[in-house]
Each structure stands twice: as structure tokens, then as C-alpha cells.
Amino acid sequence: MSEYAKARELGEQAREQEWARPSFAKQLFLGDLRxxxxxxxxxxxxxxxxxxxxxxxxxxxxxxTHVDPALIERTALVPDEVVKGLAGLGAFGxxxxxxxxxxxxxxxxxxxxxMLVGSYCPALATLLSAxxxxxxxxxxxxxxxxEQKQEFLPRCARGEISAFLLTEPDVGSDPARLATTAVxxxxxxxxxxxxxxTTNGVIADLLVVMARTGKKISAFVVExxxxxxxxxxxxxxxxxxxxENGVTEFSQVRVPARNLIGREGEGLKIALTTLxxxxxxxxxxxxxxxxxxxxxxxxxGNARVQWGRKVGEHEAVATKxxxxxxxxxxxxxxxxxxxxxxxxxxxxxxIEAALAKLYASELxxxxxxxxxxxxxxxxxxxxxxxxxxxxxxVPAEQMLRDSRINRIFEGSSEIMRLLITREAVDxxxxxxxxxxxxxxxxxxxxxxxxxxxxxxxRWLPSLVTGAGQLPTAYxxxxxxxxxxxxxxxxxxxxxxxTFYGMSRWQxxxxxxxxxxxxxxxxxxxxxxxxxxxxxxxEDSRDLGRRPYELADTFCRQARRRVDALFDRLWDNSxxxxxxxxxxxxxxxYMFLEEGVLDPSIEGPWIGAPEGGESVRRKIL
Numbered sequence: 001m002s003e004y005a006k007a008r009e010l011g012e013q014a015r016e017q018e019w020a021r022p023s024f025a026k027q028l029f030l031g032d033l034r035x036x037x038x039x040x041x042x043x044x045x046x047x048x049x050x051x052x053x054x055x056x057x058x059x060x061x062x063x064x065t066h067v068d069p070a071l072i073e074r075t076a077l078v079p080d081e082v083v084k085g086l087a088g089l090g091a092f093g094x095x096x097x098x099x100x101x102x103x104x105x106x107x108x109x110x111x112x113x114x115m116l117v118g119s120y121c122p123a124l125a126t127l128l129s130a131x132x133x134x135x136x137x138x139x140x141x142x143x144x145x146x147e148q149k150q151e152f153l154p155r156c157a158r159g160e161i162s163a164f165l166l167t168e169p170d171v172g173s174d175p176a177r178l179a180t181t182a183v184x185x186x187x188x189x190x191x192x193x194x195x196x197x198t199t200n201g202v203i204a205d206l207l208v209v210m211a212r213t214g215k216k217i218s219a220f221v222v223e224x225x226x227x228x229x230x231x232x233x234x235x236x237x238x239x240x241x242x243x244e245n246g247v248t249e250f251s252q253v254r255v256p257a258r259n260l261i262g263r264e265g266e267g268l269k270i271a272l273t274t275l276x277x278x279x280x281x282x283x284x285x286x287x288x289x290x291x292x293x294x295x296x297x298x299x300x301g302n303a304r305v306q307w308g309r310k311v312g313e314h315e316a317v318a319t320k321x322x323x324x325x326x327x328x329x330x331x332x333x334x335x336x337x338x339x340x341x342x343x344x345x346x347x348x349x350x351i352e353a354a355l356a357k358l359y360a361s362e363l364x365x366x367x368x369x370x371x372x373x374x375x376x377x378x379x380x381x382x383x384x385x386x387x388x389x390x391x392x393x394v395p396a397e398q399m400l401r402d403s404r405i406n407r408i409f410e411g412s413s414e415i416m417r418l419l420i421t422r423e424a425v426d427x428x429x430x431x432x433x434x435x436x437x438x439x440x441x442x443x444x445x446x447x448x449x450x451x452x453x454x455x456x457x458r459w460l461p462s463l464v465t466g467a468g469q470l471p472t473a474y475x476x477x478x479x480x481x482x483x484x485x486x487x488x489x490x491x492x493x494x495x496x497x498t499f500y501g502m503s504r505w506q507x508x509x510x511x512x513x514x515x516x517x518x519x520x521x522x523x524x525x526x527x528x529x530x531x532x533x534x535x536x537x538e539d540s541r542d543l544g545r546r547p548y549e550l551a552d553t554f555c556r557q558a559r560r561r562v563d564a565l566f567d568r569l570w571d572n573s574x575x576x577x578x579x580x581x582x583x584x585x586x587x588x589y590m591f592l593e594e595g596v597l598d599p600s601i602e603g604p605w606i607g608a609p610e611g612g613e614s615v616r617r618k619i620l
Contacts (some may be wrong), residue, residue, distance in 0.1 A: 006388035016350065017274060019426070024341075025351035027522050029424035031463045031495030033488040035474075038337060039534045042344035043104055052109030055090070059113055060090055064133050069121035070383060076241040078124060080620050087159025090126055096137050100153035107277065107339040109409065115335070118285030119292040122402040123242030123271050127161075129281035130199040130243075134410065135162030136206045138274045143219075143262040149605075152206060152221055161508045161619065163200035163224075164573045165248060166210045167273060168193065170606050175210075175217060175268055182218060184212035184257070189213075189220065191253040192609035194232075202234045202244035203617050208261070209250070214267030220255050223617070228253035239401030248616065275410060276350045277342050279357040282406055283335040288362035290328035293371045296394055297324045300375060311374075320370045326554035327367050328583055329547070330528050335534035340609055352527070358416040359524040361406035368400040417517040424523065426503055432454035460499070463492045477535060478540075478546050480533045483555035487533075490562055494522050497569055514574045525558045525565070 010608065043412045044052075063166040066085050071271040072078055086092065094110045096102025110132070124250035132138065156162055165582035171177045180193025191211050201207070222229070229529055232247040260269050301312020301321055311317045319429045339358045378386060379396045387393030407413050431452050440448070466474040468488030474481040498519055503511055536551035583589060 005451070011424045013266050016075045019348055020344060021348040022350055025355055025523065026348070026424065026426070028491050028496060028526055029351075029519075030427055030459070031492040031499065032281050033467070033484075033491045033530075034482070035530070038341070038530060039537070041337060041341045041538055042346070043338075043533055044108060044343060048109075050107050051103070052105050052112070055094070055103060056109060056112050056116060058089055058229075059091060060116060062086070062116060063117065063120050067121060067124065069124075069395075070393065071331050072121055072123055072242040074384065074425065075238070077126060078242045078244075082124070083127075086124075086128070090157070092131055092159045092161070093137070093157025094128075095132060096141070096153050096258075096286055098449060100149060102137075102153065102157040106278055106343040108343055109338065111280055111335055111339040114281050114284035115288035115291070115332075118288035120288075121242070122289065122399070123240045125281075125285045125288070126243050127200060129285065130164065131156070131162050133278035133281040134274065135200065135204075135352060136166040136208055137152060137162065137262055138278050139208055139219060139270050140221070142274060143266070143270050147258070148221065149262070150328075156206065159619075160205035161200050162205055162206040162208065163196040163198050163204035164208045164271075165196065165198050167197050167200065169196050169608075178210065178212050178217055180209070180211040181475050182209075182220060182255070184213070185254075186220045186294070187257050188254045189260070191220070191228075191250045191255055191462055193223070194377055195248045195250075197235065198231075198248045199243055199245045199246055200230050201248050202246040203619055206242075207248075209255075212272065213264045215526045216276045219261040219267040221259045221261060222253065222255050226253050226255070229616075230614040232614070234615050237405070239398065240449070241403055244617070252255050276353050278343060278352045279410055280335070280339055281407060283331065283338065283356040283360035286360035286403065286406055287328070287331040287335045289326070290331045290364045290367045290404055290515035292399070293367050293541065294314050294328045296327050297321050297371055297374060300394075302425075320374050322553055323557065324370055324374075326550055327363050329535075329550040330532045330558075331356060331364060331367075332553045333531040333551075334359060334528050337531040337534060351420055354416055354420050354423075355520075355527050356413075356526045357410065358413055358420065358520070359401075359528055362413060365400070365407060368396070368403050372395045372396050383488075393462075395532060413516070414513070417520040419515065420520045420523070421516040422620050424520070425498060425502070427455070428498070456499075463496050466492055468492070477533055477537050479552055480555065481534060483529055483559070484533055484558055486555075488523065490526050493566065494519065494526070497566070502558055503568075512574075514572065514577075515569060518569055522562055525562045526535075529555050529558050 022034065022037055024034055027034045028038075067082055081613055090103045091113070093100075093102030094105050095107060095114060096104065098104040106528070107491040112127055114125050118127060140152055143489060144152075166175070166178075168177075168179055171179065180191065180195065182189040182191045189211075193210060193211060195201070195209070198204075198207075204224045209220045209222045210217055211219075211220065228251045230249045230251070232249055235245045235247065237243070237245070249389035261267075293478050297312075297320070301317065302310055304311040306314070312321055334356050338349060341349050341352060371530055373396065375396050378391070378394070382397060383393035384394035398483050411419065431448075431454075468490075470485070473488070474484040499514065501519070502513055503510055509516070532551045532554050536547035541564055
């Protein structure tokens with residue numbers, strides 16, 4: 001079996017195989033707009049909402065009075081007293097149950113808390129989210145034994161920091177290459193290996209470590225100060241200067257067998273399932289940054305005057321202001337809808353969470369980039385430099401730098417598109433998988449043909465017409481009804497395009513990543529349009545027409561992006577681009593590299609672990 005086939009098989013074994021609950025996004029990709037799954041939006045019990053509001057208010061007061069984001073940026077360090085203060089508020093146990101010492105708040109308020117923190121200090125938001133979304137609390141809540149929960153969750157809730165360790169120097173999104181091992185030895189496992197980019201790893205008290213047990217991958221809770229663990233260095237990055245991200249080496253680290261999460265071989269499944277809700281933290285911080293950008297765009301658009309008019313009144317800048325404001329409203333809508341669905345638990349949100357992460361990380365970066373452009377030279381200048389010469393220290397360039405990692409965190413945008421595609425076409429693969437499998441036997445193909453015939457005989461006719469063609473459909477959404485009709489038509493058109501792609505390329509479809517990426521991006525826009533219409537309809541009860549205005553503008557912008565993506569499904573330069581890339585990699589165009597100097601520091605592309613003392617730091 002090829003390395004590619006092994007990696008694909010490992011990933012397939014790790015994913016959830018069943019759809020026990022309905023999924024709005026899955027049906028959207030199948031051409032079926034199930035608006036009833038997201039509208040009316042799920043509500044929270046009054047007591048939960050009250051406790052959530054009280055916590056967010058307390059968190060806001062603490063940030064305003066005790067946290068200096070400029071200091072964290074300047075020193076690249078979150079002060080110990082800030083960490084302890086947040087722990088005192090319960091910020092490290094927002095979603096941990098009260099029975100384990102946490103606040104037990106809904107995901108909606110977890111996201112609102114991260115939105116607030118992310119708008120003020122993204123590095124601090126990363127500390128909190130890495131601890132709760134992918135660190136020890138989330139996998140233990142879902143897969144831990146009661147004994148494990150009793151032992152570790154109270155510690156996490158009171159502020160003992162956790163980290164998630166999967167990535168290795170030669171392992172990014174391909175877990176089949178994982179080299180860290182965990183070998184059973186009596187009542188212990190012995191872990192050896194090196195982990196890279198361990199967010200919170202430099203200061204973590206508890207670790208979730210993914211290691212190979214035989215041919216499969218397992219997950220363990222490991223004490224951060226265990227003998228044999230060495231934090232080799234603290235990494236520095238383009239942004240998020242305050243994060244404690246390191247390289248961690250394991251040398252004969254003994255871990256009690258009782259610290260195995262789930263069963264042996266379930267590590268990747270645990271990681272992927274955890275991320276179904278864990279990914280909600282990134283859309284929240286992205287929405288926070290975008291909402292902050294609206295404030296700066298409004299204030300700067302009014303304060304700056306050029307050629308006798310406020311810059312915000314010039315059309316070239318006004319379009320940027322409109323894009324920033326409409327996108328921020330949509331990002332908040334996507335974040336809140338997905339969080340409410342996670343709280344409601346009636347829907348399977350594996351696709352929705354992935355779409356929210358992908359869409360929010362891409363759109364928020366564009367929002368902040370446009371803010372920097374709108375600010376001109378001041379957008380490129382640091383907040384500290386601006387303040388030093390007597391102007392308002394707006395950290396636009398820092399927020400842009402900090403947000404760039406969101407397109408890579410917890411699965412790069414390219415990997416996210418592939419993961420979403422696999423889930424979105426699951427119904428097709430279930431019905432016709434062996435038909436497009438080049439390794440299938442003749443008998444398997446014959447059986448698949450029967451299944452596919454039955455499935456497509458029912459499914460294809462449903463894509464011909466729908467509510468989107470009725471002028472009165474979705475009338476309850478007032479001026480946004482036309483946009484929901486567009487979403488319904490887009491859903492059916494998207495499903496037809498997916499079927500055409502499968503028919504055209506069959507088993508080669510998985511290699512048509514540009515085509516599949518556009519399919520996902522269209523679905524993401526349709527999901528965002530639905531979320532923003534649902535939010536505006538709800539918000540209008542208290543805010544009148546203003547939410548409709550934001551939603552309408554966003555939907556108009558999104559519709560043009562959807563139209564362009566549909567055009568590029570079939571009219572593109574993908575084949576030429578792929579061929580040219582091959583030539584580049586083969587060195588055919590090395591003459592292009594003449595006349596420049598490379599400032600890179602010499603060294604191997606994939607480095608070996610460094611020697612030296614541990615740089616692990618304990619919060620005092």
C-alpha cells in the first residue's frame with residue numbers, strides 16, 4: 001500500500017462513520033435547504049443566559065482594569081498575575097461542568113467571551129482557547145472516564161494550563177507520519193518523540209499527547225513536569241507574540257495506563273471529534289477582530305478628511321467600510337449560530353464547525369487587511385510608534401499579523417476544504433463509493449451500481465425545482481427572503497455540480513482539489529448567508545431595520561462571490577497551473593531566481609531536536 005493510501009485509510013478510520021443526528025450543512029451540500037434545522041434559532045434557558053451575561057461583564061471589567069495588551073505585545077509575555085486573575089474569574093473552566101469546579105456555561109457564552117478577549121488581546125484568547133478547546137478539558141469531557149474527569153477537570157478549571165500535542169517536525173496534516181511512540185510497560189506507557197508548535201506547551205501543567213501505539217494512534221493525559229519531558233525552546237512568530245509555544249521532547253516518559261483517553265487506537269478519532277466543538281473558538285476570535293475593525297473604520301472614516309470630504313465618504317473607501325461592517329455582522333452570525341447548535345445538541349455540527357472555522361479565518365483576514373489599507377501609512381505603523389508621536393495607537397498591523405495564523409491553526413484552509421468535502425460527499429460515497437474506487441472488484445462494482453441507481457433515481461429529480469423558484473417563499477424574512485431563495489437555488493445547483501464532478505472524474509475526483517475547494521467555498525457562503533438572515537430576523541425584533549440593512553448588504557456581496565466561484569468550477573486554469581507547478585519544482589525555470597539574494601539562515605528544512613536545558617516555565 002502506498003504512503004498516500006495509508007494516510008487516507010488512517011484518516012478514514014478516524015472519522016465518525018455514522019450520522020445519528022441531522023446536519024444542516026450536509027443537507028445543504030445535497031441540495032436540500034433544511035431551514036427548519038436552524039430557524040427558529042435554538043434558545044438557552046434563562047438561568048444559563050443570565051449566568052453567561054454576568055460572566056462576560058465581569059470578564060470585560062477585568063480586561064479593562066488589569067490587562068495591558070500593548071505590554072503583552074511589547075514584552076511577548078502574558079504576566080503571571082493576569083493568568084491568575086483570569087483563573088480567579090473562572091475563565092479557564094468556562095465550559096467545564098460545575099460538578100468539576102467549572103462555570104458550566106453554554107458554548108454561546110464561551111464564544112462571546114473569546115470574541116471579547118480576541119478583540120482586545122488575541123494572544124490571550126489563544127491561551128484560553130488552546131487550553132479549553134483542544135487541551136485536556138474537551139477530550140476528557142467527551143471521552144474521559146469518570147475517574148479521569150474527577151482527577152483532571154477540577155485542576156483545569158482552577159487554572160492549571162493544558163496543551164494539545166499532535167504536530168511533529170515532520171508531521172503536519174498527515175498523521176500517518178506520526179513518529180512519537182507509546183509502548184506499554186506493565187501499568188505504564190513509555191513515550192518517546194518530539195512535538196512541535198505546542199501552544200501553551202512552555203507553561204502547561206497538563207498535556208494531551210498523541211502517540212503511536214503499534215500501527216494506530218492513541219491519546220494520553222500527561223503531567224507537564226514528568227521526568228523525561230524537556231521543552232527545548234519557546235518559538236517566536238509573525239504574530240501572537242504573547243503565546244507560549246514550544247518544542248517538546250519526550251525521552252522515556254512514563255505515563256500511567258489509566259491516563260489513556262478512550263481505548264488504544266482511538267487517538268485521531270478523539271482529536272477529530274473534539275475539534276467538532278473545539279473549532280468554535282477560532283470563529284469567535286475572528287468575529288471579535290472584525291467587530292473591532294468596524295469601530296476603527298467608523299471612527300477613522302469620520303476623523304480623516306481629504307479633498308474636502310471625510311475619507312469614509314469617498315466611494316473607494318466607503319466600499320471598504322461597507323465590506324468590513326457587513327462581514328463583521330456575518331461572522332458574528334456564523335459564530336453564534338454554530339455555538340447555539342452545539343449547545344442545542346440536536347444537530348451533528350461536524351461540517352458546520354469546520355465551515356465556520358474556514359470561513360471566519362479567511363473572511364476576517366480580508367477584513368483586517370482592508371482596515372490596514374483604509375488607514376494607509378498609519379495602518380502599517382505600529383501602535384507603539386503612533387502613540388510615541390502623539391497619535392492614537394491603533395494596532396491595526398498587529399491585529400492583521402495576529403489573525404494570519406487563523407488560516408493555519410487547527411487545520412489549514414486547504415486541509416479544511418478537503419475534510420469538509422469528505423463529509424459533504426459522504427452520501428455519494430455511501431451510495432456509489434465502489435463505483436469510483438479503482439481497486440474495487442467487478443462484484444463490488446456491480447453491487448455499488450445497484451445502490452447508486454436507487455439513490456440517484458430518488459435524489460437527482462429533487463434537484464430540478466424547489467422553493468427558491470417560488471416568489472413568495474421565505475416571506476417571513478421580509479427583505480431578506482430573496483436572498484434565502486438564492487441560497488435554496490444555490491444549494492441545488494451546488495449538488496448538481498458535485499454530481500457532475502463525480503461523473504466526470506470518478507476516482508480521480510479526490511485529486512481535483514481546486515474544484516473541490518470551490519465547492520466547499522460556495523457551501524460556506526451559502527451557510528453564512530443563511531446564518532446572517534436568521535440572525536437579522538431575530539435581531540430585528542429589538543433593533544428594527546438596522547440588522548436587515550447589514551444582512552442585505554452582506555448577502556449582495558456574498559452572491560457575487562458565489563457567482564464567481566460557480567464560473568470558476570468549469571472555466572479555470574487548474575490544469576495549466578498544475579503542469580506549470582511541476583515544471584517549477586523540477587527546476588525548469590531556475591532562471592527566474594537569478595538576480596536576487598536569499599536572506600534565509602542556513603539549516604535543514606526539517607530540523608532535529610536541539611540540545612540544552614528545558615525552558616519550561618511555571619506560572620507563579
